Amino acid sequence: MREVGVGIIGFGTVGAGVADGLLREAELISRRCGLRVALRGVADLDIGRDRGVAVPRELLTTDAMALALRPDVDVVVELIGGTGVAADVIRAALEAGKSVVTANKKLLAEHGAALFALARKKGVDLYFGASVGGGIPIIRALRDGLVANDIRAMHGILNGTCNYILTRMAREGSGFDEVLADAQRLGYAEANPSLDIDGFDTAHKICILASLAYGVTVPLDRVTVQGIRGLNPVDVRYAGELGYVIKLLAVCKAHGDRLEVRVNPTLVPKDHTLASVNDVFNAVLVDGSMTGDTLYYGKGAGREATASAVISDIVSVARHVAVGTPRAAEPLPRIDESPYALLAPEDCVSRFYIRLMVRDDCGMVGRFATILGAHGVSIFAASQHEASEAQRAEGYVPVVILTQPARAGDIVAALTEITEQGIVRSMPFHLCIL
Amino acid sequence: MREVGVGIIGFGTVGAGVADGLLREAELISRRCGLRVALRGVADLDIGRDRGVAVPRELLTTDAMALALRPDVDVVVELIGGTGVAADVIRAALEAGKSVVTANKKLLAEHGAALFALARKKGVDLYFGASVGGGIPIIRALRDGLVANDIRAMHGILNGTCNYILTRMAREGSGFDEVLADAQRLGYAEANPSLDIDGFDTAHKICILASLAYGVTVPLDRVTVQGIRGLNPVDVRYAGELGYVIKLLAVCKAHGDRLEVRVNPTLVPKDHTLASVNDVFNAVLVDGSMTGDTLYYGKGAGREATASAVISDIVSVARHVAVGTPRAAEPLPRIDESPYALLAPEDCVSRFYIRLMVRDDCGMVGRFATILGAHGVSIFAASQHEASEAQRAEGYVPVVILTQPARAGDIVAALTEITEQGIVRSMPFHLCIL
Numbered sequence: 001m002r003e004v005g006v007g008i009i010g011f012g013t014v015g016a017g018v019a020d021g022l023l024r025e026a027e028l029i030s031r032r033c034g035l036r037v038a039l040r041g042v043a044d045l046d047i048g049r050d051r052g053v054a055v056p057r058e059l060l061t062t063d064a065m066a067l068a069l070r071p072d073v074d075v076v077v078e079l080i081g082g083t084g085v086a087a088d089v090i091r092a093a094l095e096a097g098k099s100v101v102t103a104n105k106k107l108l109a110e111h112g113a114a115l116f117a118l119a120r121k122k123g124v125d126l127y128f129g130a131s132v133g134g135g136i137p138i139i140r141a142l143r144d145g146l147v148a149n150d151i152r153a154m155h156g157i158l159n160g161t162c163n164y165i166l167t168r169m170a171r172e173g174s175g176f177d178e179v180l181a182d183a184q185r186l187g188y189a190e191a192n193p194s195l196d197i198d199g200f201d202t203a204h205k206i207c208i209l210a211s212l213a214y215g216v217t218v219p220l221d222r223v224t225v226q227g228i229r230g231l232n233p234v235d236v237r238y239a240g241e242l243g244y245v246i247k248l249l250a251v252c253k254a255h256g257d258r259l260e261v262r263v264n265p266t267l268v269p270k271d272h273t274l275a276s277v278n279d280v281f282n283a284v285l286v287d288g289s290m291t292g293d294t295l296y297y298g299k300g301a302g303r304e305a306t307a308s309a310v311i312s313d314i315v316s317v318a319r320h321v322a323v324g325t326p327r328a329a330e331p332l333p334r335i336d337e338s339p340y341a342l343l344a345p346e347d348c349v350s351r352f353y354i355r356l357m358v359r360d361d362c363g364m365v366g367r368f369a370t371i372l373g374a375h376g377v378s379i380f381a382a383s384q385h386e387a388s389e390a391q392r393a394e395g396y397v398p399v400v401i402l403t404q405p406a407r408a409g410d411i412v413a414a415l416t417e418i419t420e421q422g423i424v425r426s427m428p429f430h431l432c433i434l
Numbered sequence: 435m436r437e438v439g440v441g442i443i444g445f446g447t448v449g450a451g452v453a454d455g456l457l458r459e460a461e462l463i464s465r466r467c468g469l470r471v472a473l474r475g476v477a478d479l480d481i482g483r484d485r486g487v488a489v490p491r492e493l494l495t496t497d498a499m500a501l502a503l504r505p506d507v508d509v510v511v512e513l514i515g516g517t518g519v520a521a522d523v524i525r526a527a528l529e530a531g532k533s534v535v536t537a538n539k540k541l542l543a544e545h546g547a548a549l550f551a552l553a554r555k556k557g558v559d560l561y562f563g564a565s566v567g568g569g570i571p572i573i574r575a576l577r578d579g580l581v582a583n584d585i586r587a588m589h590g591i592l593n594g595t596c597n598y599i600l601t602r603m604a605r606e607g608s609g610f611d612e613v614l615a616d617a618q619r620l621g622y623a624e625a626n627p628s629l630d631i632d633g634f635d636t637a638h639k640i641c642i643l644a645s646l647a648y649g650v651t652v653p654l655d656r657v658t659v660q661g662i663r664g665l666n667p668v669d670v671r672y673a674g675e676l677g678y679v680i681k682l683l684a685v686c687k688a689h690g691d692r693l694e695v696r697v698n699p700t701l702v703p704k705d706h707t708l709a710s711v712n713d714v715f716n717a718v719l720v721d722g723s724m725t726g727d728t729l730y731y732g733k734g735a736g737r738e739a740t741a742s743a744v745i746s747d748i749v750s751v752a753r754h755v756a757v758g759t760p761r762a763a764e765p766l767p768r769i770d771e772s773p774y775a776l777l778a779p780e781d782c783v784s785r786f787y788i789r790l791m792v793r794d795d796c797g798m799v800g801r802f803a804t805i806l807g808a809h810g811v812s813i814f815a816a817s818q819h820e821a822s823e824a825q826r827a828e829g830y831v832p833v834v835i836l837t838q839p840a841r842a843g844d845i846v847a848a849l850t851e852i853t854e855q856g857i858v859r860s861m862p863f864h865l866c867i868l
Contacts, residue, residue: 021582021724031649032581129579135725137571137579145563145571147466148455148745215465273731276710283729290455290742291569294732295717297707298725308724311582323759 003036004318007067009089010079011044011060014103014130016051017307018077022314023055033315035322043067044080068093074321075314078102083110094118094126099326101313103130103306105204109220112211116332125326127313132158132205135305136298137312138284142212149288151213153253155434158205160280160301161189161196162228162248166265167278169236170245176231188280199227199248199263206250209284210261213252216338224262224345231265235355235431238385238400239267244353245275249434258343259335267353267433274434346409351380351433354403354415357396357425360387365399368418375414378404396425402433437470438752441501443523444513445478445494448537448564450485451741452511456748457489467749469756477501478514502527508755509748512536517544528552528560533760535747537564537740539638543654546645550766559760561747566592566639569739570732571746572718576646583722585647587687589868592639594714594735595623595630596662596682600699601712603670604679610665622714633661633682633697640684643718644695647686650772658696658779665699669789669865672819672834673701678787679709683868692777693769701787701867708868780843785814785867788837788849791830791859794821799833802852809848812838830859836867 006022008015022029022039030036042055043064061067068076068089076093078100080086086107090100094115102108108115108128119126129139133156142151157163161183168179180197183189195201203225207218228248239246244267253260268275273295277283282300287293299305320326335342358364369379381402391397403411411430419427440456442449456463456473464470476489477498495501502510502523510527512534514520520541524534528549536542542549542562553560563573567590576585591597595617602613614631617623629635637659641652662682673680678701687694702709707729711717716734721727733739754760769776792798803813815836825831837845845864853861 017724025582025584025723028584029582032577135580135722136728137575140574140579141571143466144750145574145746146569146742147749148459148463148742150459150462273710276707288569288742289459290451290738290745292733292739294570294730296728296730298728304724305726308580308582308722311724312579315581316578325757325759 001030001034001036002322003038004074004321005038005040005072006075006077006314006318007040007070007073008042008077008079009064009068010081011042011047011051012079013303014306014310015042015044015079016053017303018079018310019055020053021307021311029311029315033319035318037314037318040070040073041067064089065092068098069096074098075317076100077310077314078104079310081106083107087111090115091118094122094124097122097124099125099317099321101127101310101317103128103310105131105201105208109204109207113217113332123326125317125320127317128208129313130306130309132208133282133284133296134298134300134302135308136282136284136296136300137309138209138296139212141286141294141296142209146286146288146291149290151254152287152289153251154209154213154284154286155274156206156209156250156284157247157274157277157282158250158284158300159196159202159248160282160299161193162202163277163282164188164280165197166228166246166248169231169233170240173233173237175233176229197227197229199225202248202250202263206252206261206263210252210259211332214254214259214340215332216335216340217332218259218261218335218342222335222342226264228265232429235429238355239353242381242400242402243270244268244433245270246431247274247277255343257340259340260343260348262345262348264432267431269434272434346407346412348408349405350408351405352403352411352430353433354401354428354430356399356401356418356428357391358399359423360392360395360397364423367421368423371417371421372403372414375410377406377410377414380404394425435464435468435470436756437472438508438755439472439474439506440509440511440748440752441474441504441507442476442511442513443498443502444515445476445481445485446513447737448740448744449476449478449513450487451737452513452744453489454487455741455745463745463749467753469752471748471752474504474507475501498523499526502532503530508532509751510534511744511748512538513744515540517541521545524549525552528556528558531556531558533559533751533755535561535744535751537562537744539565539635539642543638543641547651547766557760559751559754561751562642563747564740564743566642567716567718567730568732568734568736569742570716570718570730570734571743572643572730573646575720575728575730576643580720580722580725583724585688586721586723587685588643588647588718588720589708590640590643590684590718591681591708591711591716592684592718592734593630593636593682594716594733595627596636597711597716598622598714599631600662600680600682603665603667604674607667607671609667610663631661631663633659636682636684636697640686640695640697644686644693645766648688648693648774649766650769650774651766652693652695652769652776656769656776658698660698662699666863669863672789673787676815676834676836677704678702678867679704680865681708681711689777691774693774694777694782696779696782698866701865703868706868780841780846782842783839784842785839786837786845786864787867788835788862788864790833790835790852790862791825792833793857794826794829794831798857801855802857805851805855806837806848809844811840811844811848814838828859
């Protein structure tokens with residue numbers, strides 16, 4: 001049986017999971033893919049620490065570059081993260097004609113174009129199946145399973161930390177800070193949670209999915225990103241009363257040659273498939289021109305789930321290596337150089353949830369309804385909520401409005417005008433509705 | 435750009451969808467897979483009828499065998515169904531060294547072993563991605579995405595006709611015959627619905643999934659199959675009141691070296707992911723050793739969804755053909771010749787729903803509870819329902835029991851004894867609970 005050599009760079013959580021899986025399931029993997037995937041070594045600066053994995057001592061090394069370049073290593077698996085050493089090792093491996101597997105979203109976002117071009121030049125694979133959705137084979141689905149489909153839209157819950165926080169806020173009515181602190185204590189959120197809760201991790205992922213679905217590179221800084229930091233529990237409660245749950249949703253949708261790519265906390269109807277995706281679970285709903293809606297659901301993170309995705313990539317790449325046919329990654333044009341253009345954020349059309357503190361005077365509701373109407377925004381539902389003591393004392397009452405589909409730009413213009421006219425205490429808060 | 439020739443055998447619903455997709459999305463497919471997939475011809479006995487697809491006249495032929503054997507056809511797509519001509523054409527194509535794509539479950543169940551062996555001998559592909567789950571890439575997920583996972587269990591809603599009928603019965607409280615007649619009128623059920631409603635289609639599919647997950651062939655006649663024909667709406671209602679929906683569930687689960695493979699109408703808790711899979715949608719929940727639960731959801735049938743899966747297979751096979759590396763299918767041993775054995779139906783353990791018409795005498799409930807207990811069956815919940823006039827007149831009242839997990843064999847033994855002792859009007863009805 002043909003043997004393919006694998007070197008793992010990075011012995012952290014995922015690296016340990018991959019090493020463990022390759023060693024433990026070696027027999028299963030051989031049986032399923034018809035070749036032996038042999039672990040040649042694992043590199044890390046700290047090889048003294050116990051990682052809870054039975055990796056033979058002689059496989060450990062502190063010299064990442066040497067491992068990556070060993071002649072008997074065919075596939076280099078980069079799991080150190082970041083864009084420094086990781087980039088150097090990947091570049092060197094590709095230059096040396098080795099295929100690479102990585103789960104490094106940040107690196108792909110920043111250096112993806114150059115690395116894919118290099119992989120293509122060298123005729124080797126650069127796989128990144130674990131970068132989105134952990135154990136959910138969504139990248140494979142887009143690449144192969146839905147190959148005959150024009151992708152009309154993708155809606156994803158792609159960040160387990162945010163979904164955990166939002167699920168608990170909805171279930172318990174708790175405040176954001178409180179649940180975040182709990183999530184940090186439980187290891188579901190980082191000490192510095194910004195990448196997750198400010199939506200950037202989700203944005204990275206939807207850019208990767210967009211590249212697979214539409215064949216274009218969407219630069220991260222061109223994506224409209226709104227995270228969940230400081231989400232007011234009152235909005236979670238009002239949404240619930242109206243039949244919605246709030247989810248951090250990544251959207252990628254084609255409108256002719258315009259691509260809508262954005263990340264927003266969004267009200268999802270409770271009977272929608274995505275509404276029941278709770279806790280740290282992820283899901284992606286893909287609307288294909290032939291299949292219609294298909295959904296992929298599972299754990300989006302965690303050692304084992306991510307390691308499963310990395311090993312799946314290793315096996316695919318190893319198959320190509322074994323028969324001498326790596327499928328060179330195609331270099332993707334930046335969106336501006338492609339037939340597509342990004343839809344401007346203000347041109348995105350959605351139904352909206354708006355919460356306003358309205359001056360408790362006669363005719364105020366009529367006035368803001370008129371202003372909304374003048375901006376082309378129709379009201380779908382409105383409800384006035386009981387004011388707290390403090391709110392009443394200040395002379396304002398909370399009102400929630402759900403609109404018919406409207407341009408985001410028109411909503412902002414209308415709300416700005418309402419604020420300037422002194423009808424509300426401060427700029428109203430609004431969220432998209434799915 | 436390298437060109438790969440495709441011949442479609444069968445110009446029915448799916449065949450027309452595949453031809454249409456290949457012609458309409460030719461540019462998209464080329465861009466995504468880097469080669470041209472060229473439709474060489476479509477064979478059918480009736481090429482006069484309008485199929486609603488703009489296939490150039492000169493591509494149509496009535497000679498299936500000649501098309502399959504044309505030198506410029508690299509991939510033969512069998513979509514006529516049945517086990518006669520279909521088998522002949524596939525065998526001839528494989529013998530001639532051509533790769534084959536089919537969606538023919540019946541053929542795979544009956545002749546799969548021989549055909550896979552032939553494909554392997556000839557070093558060509560035999561793909562069948564559309565045979566389970568239509569547009570849902572579940573076969574790909576098991577083959578590639580979850581390659582490093584021991585599959586602990588699979589639970590699937592795999593038949594759109596049954597799921598449509600069960601969804602409407604639950605929603606409307608309608609009777610089985612009435613909804614079936616409606617489904618037939620709407621084209622969701624065949625004139626002869628047996629293959630669907632008696633569970634055989636579902637059984638075919640779970641056998642295919644079992645072969646992918648466990649590397650063994652499970653003969654169809656060894657699978658415990660219970661369909662939904664004649665399901666009593668009263669059970670749908672009682673289940674609903676208790677917090678469950680009834681779904682036709684295919685189960686494949688490993689217990690050490692015993693495989694549990696069965697198809698049963700099953701009570702699914704309303705908050706379970708599978709409970710929200712409604713209408714003609716299918717879903718498969720896969721519990722992998724590394725990923726934990728992942729779910730795949732989408733339309734399980736229909737022209738476009740099935741055609742999408744067939745084209746996905748065609749593209750994969752075409753890639754292999756283009757680079758000269760078809761991945762020969764592995765011949766699978768029959769389960770009896772493998773390390774696995776089938777779990778005997780009576781050894782399956784589940785919670786059970788039992789509906790009995792109990793004699794309306796003092797102490798009867800106590801007597802059947804005692805008999806259940808003697809067979810090792812514990813009661814989890816019990817409720818007596820209001821008897822109809824007729825039932826009261828006959829002296830029986832309906833009682834529903836939910837048990838703790840119990841052996842199916844013990845349940846049947848207990849219910850038989852209860853019946854023999856004259857405690858109930860007739861043999862109680864029971865269903866599994868997920």
